[in-house]
Amino acid sequence: MRGDAEGNEDGSASFVGRNAELAALCAALTERRLITVTGPGGVGKTRLVRQVLAAADGPAGPARPFPDGIHWADLSPLPGDRLLVDTVADALDLADHTPRTLAEAVAEWIGARRLLLVLDCCEHLIAPVRVLVQDLLDAAPHLVVLLTSREPLALAAEHVLELGPLPHAPHAREALALFTARADAVRARPWTPQRLAAARAICSRLEGVPLALELAAAQLTDHTVEELADRLARRIGPLSGGAGDRPPRHRALRSAIGWSHEWCTPRERLLWLRLSVFAGTFDGAAARAVCSAPPFTAEEVPPLLASLVGKSVVRSTGDGTVYRMLDTIREYGAMWRDGIGERDALRARHAAHFLDLVRAAEADWIGPGQRDAYRRVAAAYGDICAALDHLLATAPTAALELAGRVGFFWACCGCLHVARSYLERALAAARPQDVDTPGRMRALWALGVTLLLQGAHEEAHRIAVACEALAARPDAGRGPALDAAYLLGVSHLLAGRPLAARIVADNALEAFPGTPFESGPRLRCHLVRVFALTGTGLFADAREEAERLRAECEARQEYWTRAYADYQLALIGLFEGRPAESAEHARAMLESKRELGDSFGTALGLDLLAAARAANGDGAGGARAYGAGHAYWQAVGHPQRGTPELRSMHEEFERSAREALGDEAYEAAFAEGVRQGHALRGRPHPA
Numbered sequence: 201m202r203g204d205a206e207g208n209e210d211g212s213a214s215f216v217g218r219n220a221e222l223a224a225l226c227a228a229l230t231e232r233r234l235i236t237v238t239g240p241g242g243v244g245k246t247r248l249v250r251q252v253l254a255a256a257d258g259p260a261g262p263a264r265p266f267p268d269g270i271h272w273a274d275l276s277p278l279p280g281d282r283l284l285v286d287t288v289a290d291a292l293d294l295a296d297h298t299p300r301t302l303a304e305a306v307a308e309w310i311g312a313r314r315l316l317l318v319l320d321c322c323e324h325l326i327a328p329v330r331v332l333v334q335d336l337l338d339a340a341p342h343l344v345v346l347l348t349s350r351e352p353l354a355l356a357a358e359h360v361l362e363l364g365p366l367p368h369a370p371h372a373r374e375a376l377a378l379f380t381a382r383a384d385a386v387r388a389r390p391w392t393p394q395r396l397a398a399a400r401a402i403c404s405r406l407e408g409v410p411l412a413l414e415l416a417a418a419q420l421t422d423h424t425v426e427e428l429a430d431r432l433a434r435r436i437g438p439l440s441g442g443a444g445d446r447p448p449r450h451r452a453l454r455s456a457i458g459w460s461h462e463w464c465t466p467r468e469r470l471l472w473l474r475l476s477v478f479a480g481t482f483d484g485a486a487a488r489a490v491c492s493a494p495p496f497t498a499e500e501v502p503p504l505l506a507s508l509v510g511k512s513v514v515r516s517t518g519d520g521t522v523y524r525m526l527d528t529i530r531e532y533g534a535m536w537r538d539g540i541g542e543r544d545a546l547r548a549r550h551a552a553h554f555l556d557l558v559r560a561a562e563a564d565w566i567g568p569g570q571r572d573a574y575r576r577v578a579a580a581y582g583d584i585c586a587a588l589d590h591l592l593a594t595a596p597t598a599a600l601e602l603a604g605r606v607g608f609f610w611a612c613c614g615c616l617h618v619a620r621s622y623l624e625r626a627l628a629a630a631r632p633q634d635v636d637t638p639g640r641m642r643a644l645w646a647l648g649v650t651l652l653l654q655g656a657h658e659e660a661h662r663i664a665v666a667c668e669a670l671a672a673r674p675d676a677g678r679g680p681a682l683d684a685a686y687l688l689g690v691s692h693l694l695a696g697r698p699l700a701a702r703i704v705a706d707n708a709l710e711a712f713p714g715t716p717f718e719s720g721p722r723l724r725c726h727l728v729r730v731f732a733l734t735g736t737g738l739f740a741d742a743r744e745e746a747e748r749l750r751a752e753c754e755a756r757q758e759y760w761t762r763a764y765a766d767y768q769l770a771l772i773g774l775f776e777g778r779p780a781e782s783a784e785h786a787r788a789m790l791e792s793k794r795e796l797g798d799s800f801g802t803a804l805g806l807d808l809l810a811a812a813r814a815a816n817g818d819g820a821g822g823a824r825a826y827g828a829g830h831a832y833w834q835a836v837g838h839p840q841r842g843t844p845e846l847r848s849m850h851e852e853f854e855r856s857a858r859e860a861l862g863d864e865a866y867e868a869a870f871a872e873g874v875r876q877g878h879a880l881r882g883r884p885h886p887a
Contacts, residue, residue, distance in 0.1 A: 295614025698735025827873020
């Protein structure tokens with residue numbers, strides 16, 4: 201699950217009050233299929249849901265079982281509905297590798313599963329969420345959907361649980377209990393009658409809004425409770441007053457946190473509004489790069505950021521080097537940002553930073569920084585999408601470059617639908633002067649890779665031929681030529697033409713001599729050559745080249761090529777009757793794919809491990825590995841796939857395992873493997 205959007209980020213603070221609401225939500229989850237928790241910004245909707253789900257297995261949790269898991273989708277970073285279904289698919293850990301629409305894939309994957317889907321912060325996407333939720337409920341009879349939103353969907357089956365502020369009348373306990381608990385966490389002091397009276401005044405002034413109370417408590421590092429109560433009384437009126445010229449949604453937002461803005465210094469306020477440009481988490485380097493502009497420099501950003509953390513405007517996560525803004529606070533900053541005219545310049549700096557991030561990740565692709573490069577790109581997913589949206593509207597050439605560079609990363613990690621969408625949009629938006637540029641060819645190449653992985657082989661082959669023609673231009677250079685050869689070679693391999701793939705790879709490598717690790721495109725061409733040698737039966741040559749590549753990859757801490765070198769060595773081991781050796785390479789491949797978070801590659805590796813175990817006489821182990829692989833193949837939307845030789849081998853060894861065990865024992869072991877596969881997929885990917 202994501203961090204709490206309206207309460208404590210890491211969940212370490214105690215949950216206070218809401219007993220009636222907790223019971224009502226638990227009851228609704230036992231008998232309703234669509235529940236929406238509504239209420240104004242900052243009232244604690246997300247926190248309430250997290251509290252209920254944290255106790256889902258305990259006596260306070262809902263009685264309805266969700267054997268297929270609880271899946272949480274945070275919609276707050278989405279500026280529009282373009283990535284809505286992608287976000288839901290990601291929450292389901294669905295890395296669909298088919299050309300069908302992602303909405304169809306999501307509906308089919310949920311199918312008869314019994315799961316809970318939580319859609320958090322839906323208020324800015326009410327219409328598209330309404331359509332998606334209705335379609336999913338119609339398609340999946342056991343699906344339960346739980347939403348948080350400032351307004352309901354207005355669907356017939358919807359059960360609405362309205363959440364208001366905490367009771368804050370003079371003798372009410374809940375708002376006071378929350379404020380005093382948070383105040384004690386900041387600075388523990390005895391609660392004298394005078395301090396309690398001041399605390400009650402604060403709760404009344406802030407009208408029991410939980411987020412406002414928590415932000416108020418954060419101010420106690422520099423002020424006493426009495427000073428805070430006095431200042432609130434003098435500087436702001438009741439939260440429900442003022443801002444009458446703003447829409448109701450913004451008035452609610454302003455009422456929850458506007459007072460905290462007044463407590464910040466002018467420079468802190470400026471950093472606050474600039475940080476609102478980030479869609480997700482960010483680190484100090486990103487904050488300096490994007491937010492440093494007059495009147496302050498990059499060196500002044502860290503202390504200002506630390507001050508905002510101290511005031512709970514920004515939350516730090518993990519080891520304190522990664523930050524995020526709660527969605528309500530981020531939205532408030534964006535409101536002020538747009539009001540003072542900083543939006544366009546800020547989004548331009550934001551887009552430039554994430555283009556630089558992807559450039560750096562690509563430069564690290566063939567070395568020890570590869571794994572971290574994947575992780576940086578994965579962590580910045582929402583911000584890269586936002587950067588692409590901005591560049592598509594303002595700088596098509598830069599959008600083409602960013603889409604082309606990030607497209608391969610996304611394709612390798614299973615984000616095929618979003619990669620294809622942005623690549624097609626960037627290519628369509630390209631200016632006439634971009635037609636024959638390396639940027640356009642790189643984007644076209646990345647689109648071809650994406651289509652291959654989606655199974656659209658004919659379309660991908662046409663793109664590969666087009667890339668080859670572009671790369672033949674005298675000024676194209678070796679990188680585009682080697683990229684084109686890789687794409688065309690893989691297209692031949694998947695179509696069962698290994699000799700053609702070898703010819704393409706050999707021609708490119710001979711035309712541009714060099715060492716394998718000279719560049720990413722060259723390394724990928726060497727890998728195509730290994731696959732082609734195996735496919736044409738030249739196992740000794742393939743093994744020699746694969747072992748050489750693998751050793752160099754291991755020395756360089758490179759994972760992507762190493763995984764596929766192990767794939768080939770496992771395959772060759774099976775062909776040559778060395779199943780134990782094959783199993784070792786299959787396990788090594790799985791470890792590399794785990795490091796990169798690649799479900800498709802994991803599915804391939806599990807099929808190889810299953811075949812190796814079955815060939816070694818371990819029918820039960822083979823069946824379990826086949827079952828685990830089946831869970832991963834379901835997640836990518838395909839039956840078992842891969843190169844033709846693996847498909848035929850899968851069928852042979854599955855048959856031998858079934859014959860050795862008998863149907864009943866085989867099915868039991870297979871089912872156990874499926875359960876293990878789903879459990880493994882439920883773990884967070886390192887990437």
